[in-house]
Amino acid sequence: MTEGLRLTLTALPGIPLIQDGSDLVSITWEGLARASISLRDGDVLVFAQKIVSKAEGRRVALSQVTPSPRAMALASYADKDPRFVEVVLRESREVLRVRPGLLVVEHRLGFVCANAGVDRSNVGPHGDEEWVLLLPEDPDGSCERLRSAIQATIGARVGVIINDSHGRAWRNGTVGVAVGVAGLPAVQDMRGHPDLFDYTLQITQIGAADELAAAASLLMGQADEGTPVIHARGFPYPLREGRLPELLRPREFDAFR
């Protein structure tokens, strides 16, 4: 048997519901043990944004939010809850598009997405109160802390991604993308690699962390929180320091704002 290049993603079983203060590192150990996976150098762990945000206490009670006049105006046009829009604006640098049912912004971290990634579904049972969930304060930092804790515990040099589901400008359906990265190339630069026939490649950069985030997202699903941690073995590029900003197009090169 000639084994081909292989990428294996495993949804860690038995991850419990995550709450404010949950220890994601120990929860990950337990999930890896349940799946009989021993971490190796070069493995990557992908965490759903939702559980990182919950563990970091990024819930906001809408009852505590007073919408600004701007939030009220946008909410009226977008047909959304003004308190929700207020939270979105606080998480945003700029509003790019607003249409009925649609609010696309540049998140304060620099990426473009709907609702600044603020999420209403699956935030958890809290009586009658309505809660929303923000992205982690500093997702790259969250990844780095997870990566360091893992390396300190067992010595394996792994990569860590936090992913979320984003819509696209011209395609239906959400796909997983990286919103935080540590320890792997977010973008793999292929510039200067000649192809098989020595024609220098036109496509020069691969969104490697986004491709792995999308693969992990397939296994996470959307309808529940049952599989929010994915182990990946076989990421084909050498690990290195890597950060989310590699994936963010500078404003001056943005042709679609």
Next chain:
Amino acid sequence: MTEGLRLTLTALPGIPLIQDGSDLVSITWEGLARASISLRDGDVLVFAQKIVSKAEGRRVALSQVTPSPRAMALASYADKDPRFVEVVLRESREVLRVRPGLLVVEHRLGFVCANAGVDRSNVGPHGDEEWVLLLPEDPDGSCERLRSAIQATIGARVGVIINDSHGRAWRNGTVGVAVGVAGLPAVQDMRGHPDLFDYTLQITQIGAADELAAAASLLMGQADEGTPVIHARGFPYPLREGRLPELLRPREFDAFR
């Protein structure tokens, strides 16, 4: 051992260079045999657009192309070969953006991408002549033919995707996306699925074929043609008839054109 939900992608080894008229079905059989993979119902095969285009003879010699005045004007502004731009325009419905080094169009099949997917790299050695490669004439049809031939030969009900690497409006790096689909949901509709806490999901559609296309792209790399066929086991949604148009946002819902 409690095995978690698992997705395994294998780059089929030993796929030869593909030429006009190559039989992708028998090449796939041989690659599967080399990897000791027996196809099962529910498996998905992902083919790089480049090899499908080559097998279908979609090469164009630039020496045979006479650029129109419009192509010459666009080429001058975009800083591209006028003959290349002429080929791009013939493959396009509409030019969305042109900047130095950038030409974003709506492809005649309905998706938005740079250069209408027309590729200059890795087209093959043909002396001094310059060639470019167009997308398959009908990628969904190409997928369907591959799917049917596989099912007729061994009876396994599989899905087939043709993928390509596309840039994104606001993110650096290309990611794999589906440009042709047969036998699997291109978009998985989650509308009406309540989440764990019975809050009806806001995110309602998952770009499942694009997520798998991205995962496969990670294994294909870009710099050569060595691994252009990927076998995937563990696609988490039930197979059904599915088509590329599911993934294409109707123009009237496009906020970024």
